[in-house]
Amino acid sequence: TKVGSPFVIDGMEVSYRGGNIVIGFEANGGVLLGSDCLLNGKTLAALPTRDSLLPILAVLGTMASTKRPLSRLRELWDLPxxxxxxxxxxxxxxxxxxxxxxxxxxxxxxxxxxxxxxxxxxxxxxxxxxxxxxxxxxxxxxxxxxxxxxxxxxxxxxxxxxxxxxxxxxxxxxxxxxxxxx
Missing domain, CATH: 3.30.310.50 (Alpha-D-phosphohexomutase, C-terminal domain)
Structure with a gap:
């Protein structure tokens, strides 16, 4: 999408209509959750607004569930x-x-x-x-x-x-x- 949360949200809505779990990101660190998703048996409700707390909680949760320090989390994903x-x-x-x-x-x-x-x-x-x-x-x-x-x-x-x-x-x-x- 174009840069800017309104464009990201519009793109997320289009993707959600396809039935997918939708997450949007902004270069400023904001994360937008465009659909409900299930995590460890609990529903995480959609939050289609820039949120800096969600990525922090996701990192802390991943550290706890994998028993890895922050410096080793990148090894879990094949990201550029x-x-x-x-x-x-x-x-x-x-x-x-x-x-x-x-x-x-x-x-x-x-x-x-x-x-x-x-x-x-x-x-x-x-x-x-x-x-x-x-x-x-x-x-x-x-x-x-x-x-x-x-x-x-x-x-x-x-x-x-x-x-x-x-x-x-x-x-x-x-x-x-x-x-x-x-």
Whole structure:
């Protein structure tokens, strides 16, 4: 979905109509539970609003049920490592020009070539590319500040942070005076 709890809630409602247990997340740490779910024989009622207590309780409950310390919980799930950063004071015009250029699949492939081949594109909120390696690179102009944000998912934290750093470096170079294209 687009960033913002109203968009996440709308997306959750669509998914819930499909009969699934629905959980939404926001980058600010909020978790939204869009449907009732059963946990250890008890019903946890839907809470489709940003809640910071639910993820804390979930972590504490998982620590108790698995008898693992917090530092070892990640081993339970095959999750990618994520990284994010932003270019502050990045002119809105530069963001717009970059996103317009990257809407061209050939330009996008050229821009992201250091990371492999673009396999899938999602333009729901900015530009999110899934690479043939499974890595994700998401560029998104801020909706309320002169910033360009970049998020990535990869098999290691070092790789995720390297992807973000190089992507933002390329975006900064694109916005430099005299640069015409990718």
């Amino acid at each position: 490592f994520c990284a994010s950063e932003r270019l502050e004071n990045f002119p809105v015009e530069s963001s717009s020009r970059l996103m317009t250029q990257l809407a061209n699949p050939d330009a996008l492939q050229q821009f992201l070539a250091p990371f492999g081949t673009v396999a899938e594109i999602d333009e729901t909120d900015g530009l999110r590319a899934r690479m043939d390696s499974g890595e994700i690179i998401h560029l998104r102009p801020s909706g309320n500040a002169p910033e360009l944000r970049c998020y990535s998912e990869a098999a290691s934290y070092a790789r995720a942070t390297a992807i973000v750093a190089l992507t933002l470096e390329k975006a900064r170079a694109f916005a430099s005076p005299g640069t015409q294209g990718i």
